[in-house]
Amino acid sequence: MQNKSILPENSTQIPVEVSQQATEWYVRLQADDVTEQEITEFQTWLQTSQQHQKAWKCLEQFGLSLDSLKHPLLKQALLSIDQKAPSRNLFPTKSIAYMIMLGGSIVTIIAMQPQQLWQQWQADYKTQIGEQKSIQLADGSQIILNTDTVVNVNYNHKQRQIELIKGEIHLEVVKDPQHRPFSVSNRDGLIQDIGTTFNIRQYDKHTVLTVSEGEVLVTATKSQNKAHVHAEQQVLFNQYQIQNIKAIDLKYSTWKNGMLSVYKMPLNEFLTELNRYSRDQLSYDKSVSKFEVSGVFPLKEYQKVLDSLEQQLPIKVESQFYFWKKITLKEK
Incomplete structure (x- = not known):
């Protein structure tokens, strides 16, 4: 540096x-x-x-x-x-x-x-805000770290284990010739792989698991409640509860390709998601939530995305103080 x-x-x-x-x-x-x-x-x-x-x-x-x-x-x-x-x-x-x-x-x-x-x-791997990183593991499996993510990798002769400390990861797991089980642990639970591709995102108070291929078994940390999650399914869980599993459209899980793909997402939710990839502090009026956003947006072009929103919607983006930006409705 x-x-x-x-x-x-x-x-x-x-x-x-x-x-x-x-x-x-x-x-x-x-x-x-x-x-x-x-x-x-x-x-x-x-x-x-x-x-x-x-x-x-x-x-x-x-x-x-x-x-x-x-x-x-x-x-x-x-x-x-x-x-x-x-x-x-x-x-x-x-x-x-x-x-x-x-x-x-x-x-x-x-x-x-x-x-x-x-x-x-002290973690094995981490990314900064706005950074993404792909890691090839010893067995050929791949893990992609999203923005502001921290993980540990523990491979030994008995197991293959990933610890998600913070953030979001996408995993493509290969079969192991040594037949060692593969699992991911985090604050909220244990996710055991049954030959699959899946995504885990840890929020402040819960975790979201999305399975692209195969099947995983998720176990809540405190209650030991369990659920099997299959391809094209998603589940939200915390240390005590596992919510109902729901079907999802995987075409909107594009962050690993450096894109943010959304369909009719409320603007306030979109701004919160986009802001994960920038060091800027972004605030907005509640009134902007009435607008919806659809499209595919490059995550490394944060300012260009904001400029595009300002051109397409009746909003204005103001730089208030160094890294602080505020989004409000344009005055009529």
Whole structure:
């Protein structure tokens, strides 16, 4: 990654990678097994550059603190930058706003426990917002990671297991000469493959499973309720319940090809879906939900899609503040 900042050219400039480094240090130092060597390395990192110190102080302005940790080296490192800083309010609002937009990492930290953050940081494979990645597994199976997705892969002589920590994946599973079972686990349940192609998307409070070919068995984590899902079927489930299975039209499952295909989708739902692939913060008036969208849209052409919507519908897209955009009805 190039050492280039997205902040304005002023004294509060913080390069993107420095903000990410500060985030990673916060995650690691919260872990129960953090070592004295790692704390020493953190202290060295902190003292190497004023930008490192500014990035760390910006994290603290979001309410993130390691004051609860008692290790003397860590307390010494944090105390050293407190003494150097004339004021805790080191950053203007616009600089903090830019920090918020750095992949959503700082905002995510506030909403998550350190253990979850560490789990995501240490994962085998991950994608950034707007990124998609195809991975060929050791047995020839393929997994495609959608935007903002985190997974672990655990292959051994007894099993083939994928752990979906966050986001959405599409899997094409091949038969294993060693006859090892293939499964995907996530927060809400266990999905056992019976020779198939399927898609899993984890939302905040539930998971959606879509089967393209073959059959899978899904088991809810807490209740152990089970359901068989077949080709061209979809089911929503959480840790306790599995809803009724429904038939679907697979031609609208095109994200793995870099496209978003929809038919008569309410505009507000379309905007929410589209925004998954951009670092922009998009808001809209409730009144726009009365419009419907149909078509196939390139996921990597976020701004062009918004421009097209603005031309086709009586709406206007306004850039309000850096990465913030708002969509409203055009005035008559």
